[in-house]
Amino acid sequence: MSLATTSPTLTQPTATGLGRPARKPRPIAEFLSTYVFSKDHKVIGLQFLFSTLVWFLIGGLLALAVRWQIAWPWSDVPVLGKLFAQQGGQMAPEFYTMLFTMHATVMIFLVIIPILAGAFGNFLIPLMIGADDMAFPTLNMLSYWFMWPAFFAFGASFFVEGGAASSGWTSYPTLSTNVASSPGAGWGQTLWLIGLTMVGVSSMLGSVNYMTTIILMRAPGMTMFRLPMTIWAMFITAILQAFALPVLTAAGFMQLADRTLGTGFFSPEGNIVNNAMQATGGGQPLLWQHLFWFYSHPAVYIMILPAMGMVSDIMTTFARKPLFGYRPMVYSIAGIAGLGFIVWGHHMFISGMNPALGITFMVSTMMIALPSAVKTFNWLGTVWGGKIQFTTAMLFALSFVSMFIIGGLSGIFMAATPVDIFIHDTYFIVAHFHYVLFAGTAMGVWAGIYYWFPKMFGRTMNEFWGKAHFFLTFVFMNGTFFTMHILGAVGFPRRLADAYHYETFHHLQPLNAFMTWCAIGMVASQIIFAVNFFWSMFFGPVAGRNPWNANTLEWTAPSPPGHGNFDFQPVVYRGPYEYSVPGMEKDHLMQTDPPNAAALAAAGAAH
Amino acid sequence: MGSRLSGIFWSLLFLAVPVLGVATFAIAPAIDVWLPKDVSEHGQAIDSLFYFILALTGVVFIATEVALFWFLWKYDAAKNSRPATYIHGSHTLEVVWTIVPAATLLFLAIYQMNTWADVKMRRPVMAPTVEVVARQFEWRLRYPGRDGTLGTGDDLFLVNDLHVPVDEDVLVQLKSMDVLHSFFLPNLRIKQDAVPGMKIPVWFKATETGQFDIVCAELCGWGHYKMKGRITIESREDFDRWLETMYARQEATQPEPEPAEAVAQN
Numbered sequence: 040m041s042l043a044t045t046s047p048t049l050t051q052p053t054a055t056g057l058g059r060p061a062r063k064p065r066p067i068a069e070f071l072s073t074y075v076f077s078k079d080h081k082v083i084g085l086q087f088l089f090s091t092l093v094w095f096l097i098g099g100l101l102a103l104a105v106r107w108q109i110a111w112p113w114s115d116v117p118v119l120g121k122l123f124a125q126q127g128g129q130m131a132p133e134f135y136t137m138l139f140t141m142h143a144t145v146m147i148f149l150v151i152i153p154i155l156a157g158a159f160g161n162f163l164i165p166l167m168i169g170a171d172d173m174a175f176p177t178l179n180m181l182s183y184w185f186m187w188p189a190f191f192a193f194g195a196s197f198f199v200e201g202g203a204a205s206s207g208w209t210s211y212p213t214l215s216t217n218v219a220s221s222p223g224a225g226w227g228q229t230l231w232l233i234g235l236t237m238v239g240v241s242s243m244l245g246s247v248n249y250m251t252t253i254i255l256m257r258a259p260g261m262t263m264f265r266l267p268m269t270i271w272a273m274f275i276t277a278i279l280q281a282f283a284l285p286v287l288t289a290a291g292f293m294q295l296a297d298r299t300l301g302t303g304f305f306s307p308e309g310n311i312v313n314n315a316m317q318a319t320g321g322g323q324p325l326l327w328q329h330l331f332w333f334y335s336h337p338a339v340y341i342m343i344l345p346a347m348g349m350v351s352d353i354m355t356t357f358a359r360k361p362l363f364g365y366r367p368m369v370y371s372i373a374g375i376a377g378l379g380f381i382v383w384g385h386h387m388f389i390s391g392m393n394p395a396l397g398i399t400f401m402v403s404t405m406m407i408a409l410p411s412a413v414k415t416f417n418w419l420g421t422v423w424g425g426k427i428q429f430t431t432a433m434l435f436a437l438s439f440v441s442m443f444i445i446g447g448l449s450g451i452f453m454a455a456t457p458v459d460i461f462i463h464d465t466y467f468i469v470a471h472f473h474y475v476l477f478a479g480t481a482m483g484v485w486a487g488i489y490y491w492f493p494k495m496f497g498r499t500m501n502e503f504w505g506k507a508h509f510f511l512t513f514v515f516m517n518g519t520f521f522t523m524h525i526l527g528a529v530g531f532p533r534r535l536a537d538a539y540h541y542e543t544f545h546h547l548q549p550l551n552a553f554m555t556w557c558a559i560g561m562v563a564s565q566i567i568f569a570v571n572f573f574w575s576m577f578f579g580p581v582a583g584r585n586p587w588n589a590n591t592l593e594w595t596a597p598s599p600p601g602h603g604n605f606d607f608q609p610v611v612y613r614g615p616y617e618y619s620v621p622g623m624e625k626d627h628l629m630q631t632d633p634p635n636a637a638a639l640a641a642a643g644a645a646h
Numbered sequence: 647m648g649s650r651l652s653g654i655f656w657s658l659l660f661l662a663v664p665v666l667g668v669a670t671f672a673i674a675p676a677i678d679v680w681l682p683k684d685v686s687e688h689g690q691a692i693d694s695l696f697y698f699i700l701a702l703t704g705v706v707f708i709a710t711e712v713a714l715f716w717f718l719w720k721y722d723a724a725k726n727s728r729p730a731t732y733i734h735g736s737h738t739l740e741v742v743w744t745i746v747p748a749a750t751l752l753f754l755a756i757y758q759m760n761t762w763a764d765v766k767m768r769r770p771v772m773a774p775t776v777e778v779v780a781r782q783f784e785w786r787l788r789y790p791g792r793d794g795t796l797g798t799g800d801d802l803f804l805v806n807d808l809h810v811p812v813d814e815d816v817l818v819q820l821k822s823m824d825v826l827h828s829f830f831l832p833n834l835r836i837k838q839d840a841v842p843g844m845k846i847p848v849w850f851k852a853t854e855t856g857q858f859d860i861v862c863a864e865l866c867g868w869g870h871y872k873m874k875g876r877i878t879i880e881s882r883e884d885f886d887r888w889l890e891t892m893y894a895r896q897e898a899t900q901p902e903p904e905p906a907e908a909v910a911q912n
Binding site: 190206212213220310366424540 | 652653656659660663665667670671673674675678679680681689691692695696699700701702703706707710711713714718721722723726728729730731732733734735736739740742744747748751752754755758759761762763765766767771782823824825826828830831832835836837838839840841842846858859861862863864865866867868869870871872874
């Protein structure tokens, strides 16, 4: 990340506070302010990226440990068994509940949400709208540094007495509020709530910043309907976060109070746990579920909308074709976000909530499938009639579409309330959300990394190894997750340390072993990615400003862009998807290309 | 990235998704990785809805995935020399692919309401057959004694061994003593969370005799995996005889039924 290019920024010259020439050179302070306590959105974005990738690895290893137990219950766990030295290498059932709780917690709160909004949102928003930085650089820095208390809280919780939280990532009371109910319900659960709150603060700071930046700091000519889909997705995601997060924060504080002050918001009268009567009561366990899902269902869209935006941009670049149905794409994102607030009850069909209410949520849930369908058809429309280049980024983007179809369609099964009675809390659900969040979002994230890597580090990643990484991940991923559908059809329940003693499930071990082998292969394939990533950072072929011949503003800046991003004032003349304009010599027309004679001629020919 | 072969390879990889996806679902019933045997009256409706949605989503799945494959195959830059089509969308198409799925989804929503109401809303008018109280990590059962009323001194107490008569409405009163649990009867297509502080009615009519699993389907702590019960569906005569036997056994061993107090508090 070179700061040598102190290019004259014409926009907002006062927005940044770093690198003042009057200051004496102090290497350590300089290093800290450049790479650690930086207010540059790109550095903050990369800080988010590196941190979340480290947690991605941790979350993946936790998943492997979970899969190990499901495939070969009570057998000695390699490495982990020795590390935690329990029962001579065997996994204790409470350790298993902790593993899947923390796998989900890490993946959702420390990987997916921060990698999309934190890493890509930070890095891309100012670059793609033509701003020199975020509206509030200090807030932006804080949004990253608030992640660290969360890292510490979640990380430390593994080592406290009783271990980390073990009441599921949904943390349902009274398992989570009653300290006597499980080993992880002690300090582990308290640290979990603190960590969650910190992640929330970080997201909130980010979301305020993104909204302000996108509304106020667009380059001249960049109207809202000339924004790339990535920015639209980030914008609507930020709105979702701003409205949904306060509810989770409040609920988190209530649960914390239940645990530490004995308030009893979520515990009913006369609750007897472990033969001990609880002192307080008067609460309702379902209240937590409502509050939690009021945030966490919109959060599902927070976890996929940015990936949808990025995939749309990447697909147009490599199909060399305008996005099919730009406005419907924008409206469907808005539709998903709006409906996203009134579907939370579909997590609670069999929770004891009034069944009549279940019907309401069933209808709204069916309807939210509609904007997703519209998006899928438009992506298909985008590749139709294109000139497709099978780059690594494109392959990941295409697989996002292919896999999102599966994840979207399986959602209809559980939206159907009567079918949900049977498949709720089974592996069918696990299949569904892994298709949306891993096969969907994570593929979108990889597409984004391969695509914007040249802008981040000035070099391109190796294409051959990128494709090898894609191929292995794609194959192993489907081996792991597709099988979960049929496992769920048997009714195989989630979160059981050992289900084979049930007559209904005793014959499913070989299938689970197959899935675990695939999961091991999937995690192992990431070694290729890690090596390619770091090798390319230093030794990859140097990329120019616009290695993919793309149209959006970030490709007009140097790779990597210096502080202040642009070495000229970007002025926008058109939308982001003018590929293959008839009558033009080159097949792309950048947003900043002035409407010269050739372009005018092309425009004339088009009409 | 130019070679024609690579385009063929990647297109076929995407074709493998619908091919192997359909194959998985086709093979699953043959290797017994499929819906467990249904022995309930309402289960038929749930299963046929499952198959209906499977067919519907299956068609959409195959159509969209094959379309994706075909576009990749046909519009590979290495293969075709034509420029990309310069098109920004189609109003007609957008209208069609908004209205058709909207109508389908709305139909699906309305179509299933009746089944949902049968299973969760149209509760039979009767006294509870049995009260099930979930606790870490067992199912405590309480049958009304000879007086037919729950909560009186002559109730029958059992653990994990649920018996119900066949071809009769059964009404279970579901409670929890400590944390959330979920009363899951895979073969009866029943699942209902047990919530501390709530009394939730669950009803079904079994159509066949036999022994089946009771599974806890909501995380309830470290022993969640072993919170296992059995349900025995038997004829009215067998059921009555069993009740009598159990009742006699309880009277012989427990003149003052002690668990009554602990459970009654709940």
